[in-house]
Amino acid sequence: MRAKNNSIVLSKLKYRDYDLIVKCYTEERGIVSYMLRGVLKSKKGLSKTVYYQALSQIQIEENYKPNQSLHFISEVKFNYIYKSLHTNIYKSAIVLFLSEILSNVLKEEEKNKDLFHFIEAALQYLDNEDQFSNFHLLFLLKLTRYLGFQPENLNNDYPYFNLESGVFESLNYGIYSISGENLTLLKRLLGTNFDALNTIKINAKQRQEFLNMLLYYFELHLGSFKKPKSLQVLNEVFH
Missing domain, CATH: 1.20.1440.120 (Recombination protein O, C-terminal domain)
Incomplete structure (x- = not known):
């Protein structure tokens, strides 16, 4: 199921060589963990990690499957940009x-x-x-x-x-x-x-x-x- 979810980033953890697991507190589903595959592999991917700084407020377009422990993000943008x-x-x-x-x-x-x-x-x-x-x-x-x-x-x-x-x-x-x-x-x-x-x-x-x-x-x-x-x-x- 694809849906948008306002989120606050709680933590991120490097997984394998190039992946990140990001834990968020979300408006619609409470605690959700996301797998970001290959995000550390390229400069383009690395630039996306700015969204996942601690307590960043973001809007995620996600591919959410209720029975999975890790979910996937298709699009992300800031909900609020900190000064x-x-x-x-x-x-x-x-x-x-x-x-x-x-x-x-x-x-x-x-x-x-x-x-x-x-x-x-x-x-x-x-x-x-x-x-x-x-x-x-x-x-x-x-x-x-x-x-x-x-x-x-x-x-x-x-x-x-x-x-x-x-x-x-x-x-x-x-x-x-x-x-x-x-x-x-x-x-x-x-x-x-x-x-x-x-x-x-x-x-x-x-x-x-x-x-x-x-x-x-x-x-x-x-x-x-x-x-x-x-x-x-x-x-x-x-x-």
């Missing part, structure tokens, strides 16, 4: 990190248009924004809504947040309870949209500690979650 996402070193570090996160947590081979449009719009915001050092924190926090473990924003005047249960609490229940700067930032970010993110000022140490807490939150709620290898690069860039 800075792949050229700004700081944004590139965020892109590398988030593409690894999304590759890890998005498993379903079924569509979720709300999630697709959230990712699409958030990346376009990042592409156009000049102040973005906290972008990945808010992105991950908002992503939890679509993954089913968004922090419950009731009783947010309580002095603790339980990472295991995802709720604010009046008492400290041990290793899963957080307080202090991480709690304060969590409360602020829960009430913030991307367009107001630049009003939140934190230093590199606070950013790193809050990110570590968020990743631990993901680990607690997603059994197969692994810390991204690109975390060290991200921390070094934003140190």
Whole structure:
């Protein structure tokens, strides 16, 4: 079946000498993997790899067969051309990190248009924004809504947040309870949209500690979650 499908590139992997396997999150079918045969063999083929940079937003004309694990692309074009996402070193570090996160947590081979449009719009915001050092924190926090473990924003005047249960609490229940700067930032970010993110000022140490807490939150709620290898690069860039 030939069809058009808006897609966000999550990862690409060299296969054999000249082929690529590209994993995308698509608007119509969730996670889909595509085989690009011979794309690394010629200059003309190599020029097409620009479409498959991490988190590129593309429209694919595909030959899709439901029972196959790998599908084939007949035509591709950009849905949105980034101005800075792949050229700004700081944004590139965020892109590398988030593409690894999304590759890890998005498993379903079924569509979720709300999630697709959230990712699409958030990346376009990042592409156009000049102040973005906290972008990945808010992105991950908002992503939890679509993954089913968004922090419950009731009783947010309580002095603790339980990472295991995802709720604010009046008492400290041990290793899963957080307080202090991480709690304060969590409360602020829960009430913030991307367009107001630049009003939140934190230093590199606070950013790193809050990110570590968020990743631990993901680990607690997603059994197969692994810390991204690109975390060290991200921390070094934003140190």
